[in-house]
Amino acid sequence: MTDHGNELRIEQLTKSYRSGAPVLQGLDLTVPGGTLAAVLGPSGCGKTTLLRVIAGFLRADTGTVALDGRTLAGPGVHLPPERRRIGIVPQEGALFPHMTVARNVAFGLTGLDRGERRRRTADMLDLVGLAGYGDRMPHELSGGQQQRIALARALAPRPALVLLDEPFNALDSALRAGVRADVRSALRATGATALLVTHDQQEALSTADLVAVVRQGRVAQCDTPQDLYRRPADPWVAGFVGDAVLVPATVHGSGSTATTPLGTVTLTAPPQGRSTGTVVLRPEQLQLTDADTEEAVRGTVRDVFYYGHDAKVTLAVQGVDDPVDVRVSGPLSVGPGQEAAIRVTGEATLHP
Structure with missing residues (x-):
């Protein structure tokens, strides 16, 4: 089980692109350890930029990102992605096509002996409901199975935080609800802190413990799904969430x-x-x-x-x-x- 101390704390984050248009404008967000939080907002509000800054793929202009009390980004600090203890599940799963499922899952397990790598890989496949699939190739899997393997690969190194970038987008609606439920169960079983970026209101409300609604580069409201729906901060949030x-x-x-x-x-x-x-x-x-x-x-x-x-x-x-x-x-x-x-x-x- 992962330590529940893995709190994500983001303070006064700003980011502008070369065009000069500000994308993040003093964004604040705290995600308690062991919580699955959804970042919800319209296209262009800064969701993907926020994810890339947290992962370390982009440098913020100002502000801080801290995980489990450790500063990942801030004044004079920019840890490279590989040192952040962050797992990422991209939109399309993005499995390595030339590797078996087991080798995909074990990809990030450096510094372990062969027996421990095998055990951890088997545990992860079991966790996402795909025990026995280790010898298959990615093209032999359905879209939902590929997303589950991508999650297993992200969880295998026991990250402090898992980032999920609209991971259910490519799935048809009948499959989406089942895969969402499986992903949520797997995250809870490991106690991982997770951030799910989505523009789907139903997905955010039904999946997450906390929902942060982002508007023009700031968090307009962050609450439990029930409080967000029943007590919206303003009419815009009310109209956006349901x-x-x-x-x-x-x-x-x-x-x-x-x-x-x-x-x-x-x-x-x-x-x-x-x-x-x-x-x-x-x-x-x-x-x-x-x-x-x-x-x-x-x-x-x-x-x-x-x-x-x-x-x-x-x-x-x-x-x-x-x-x-x-x-x-x-x-x-x-x-x-x-x-x-x-x-x-x-x-x-x-x-x-």
Whole structure:
């Protein structure tokens, strides 16, 4: 088992490319030892640059990167990649095509005798569920198996940190969930600290212990998946992490409720000195209901998207600029052009 002291601490990291455009702009991030953290953000926000700086492939302009209390990058310090104790799982697995699976896994095991290398390789193949595959060549494996072997190769030298660069991108959606679960189990079994870079919100929320949302080179919010989804730091984060319904709101006297075009909404916390703002709701907090229900608000159905396990009904509601999304489970009773009534359930956050 790996020591759980392998904390990753990044402080005030900046990086600009020759064009002069800043990519990382004072980024701060702490990942506790033994934690799988996802770095989530839109294209061009600095996710890949951050990964390359941590790995040592790029020099930061300013700021520090420390792992397990050891400075990897900082003023006057730039440890080369091979001295950082970091394992990397690239997008395509990138196995050596001319080597057997076993030799791929053992590639980074320097300084061990042959027997120990064999044992460690067998342990790693067992860990990723591919015991007995050591004599195969990479081209004989499926995409999911290749990604598992890439993970085994990254974990074999017992790194302090594993970096996963959108490792499930090339897999089809049916395979992706299974490989994700296997990768998470293997990381937990070794106690490794890991950083997963992704632009897939569902992947981040379902896989990681912590999710850091990066916007324009800074961490906009870092939280557990549940807190990130339920208490987003601002409307942009809310809209980026899942579907969000944003409605204007006026706070009542005590600050515990607000009036919106969708009715009265209970607030998670009273706002500090603000009487108006934007309330963030999730589509599953809205319910289709009978028109005569107290607190119901009427709207016109614009569209219906049926997914099998549930459906999304989009309505136009007076006082709300954008269409309002409602998640519906069970049989659908409405169609485009029809009138429908909705009501809000649960609590919401108010943003000035």
